Amino acid sequence: MTRSGIANEYGIANVPNELQIENLIRIAWFLQTLKDDLCERFHKNVNIYVSSGFRCLKLNSHPKMKGSKYSKHMDGLAADIVCSDLRPYQLATYIAKHMADTGYDKLINEFGRWVHVNLAEEELRCLNMTATKINGKTSYLPNILNVAR
Secondary structure, eight states, X not given: XXXXXXXXXXTOOXXXXXXXXXXXXXXXXXXXXXXXXXXXXXXXXXXEEEEEOOOOXXXXXXXXXXXXXXXXXXXXXXXXXXXXXXOHHHHHHHHHHHSTTTOOSEEEEETTTEEEEEOOSSOOOOEEEEEEEETTEEEEEESOOOOOO
16 A cells, blocks of 8 residues: 555655544455455456555656646545456446445546545545546546546
C-alpha cells in the first residue's frame, strides 16, 4: 500500500505516520472483505491488485503523479485497484451493489482502466462516479458508467 515506482525513481520517502497507518489498515480490511466476497461468489480465488495506495504529499503533488490536492490517498484512506476476473466497470458495479453496507465514501470507475475507492474519516456517502475525458479534461459523471478505455 506504500510502494510507488515514482517515489523510487525520484527518491521520495513515501512513509505514512501512525494515523495514516491506521487508515491503511482500514482500507486493507475493506479490500480483504471485497476479495473474500468475490472468491465466495465466484467459487474461485480472485485477486485484487493495488496500483496506488498511500501517497505522501510530496509524491501526490509530483508532476508525474498529478494527484488531487484533496486526495484521500494522502490520508491512507484510498486505493486504486483492479481485479483479476472483472473489468473495472464490473468491479465498480459489484462494489456499489454488494459493499455499500461495508462502507465506502467514494467509488470511481476511472477511465475504464481502474477503480478508485476511498473510505471516510466520518460519515460515509457511498458516492458512485465515473471519471472520463471530455474535450481533454477529466470530468466526473454521476453513477458507475461503462466507459471505453
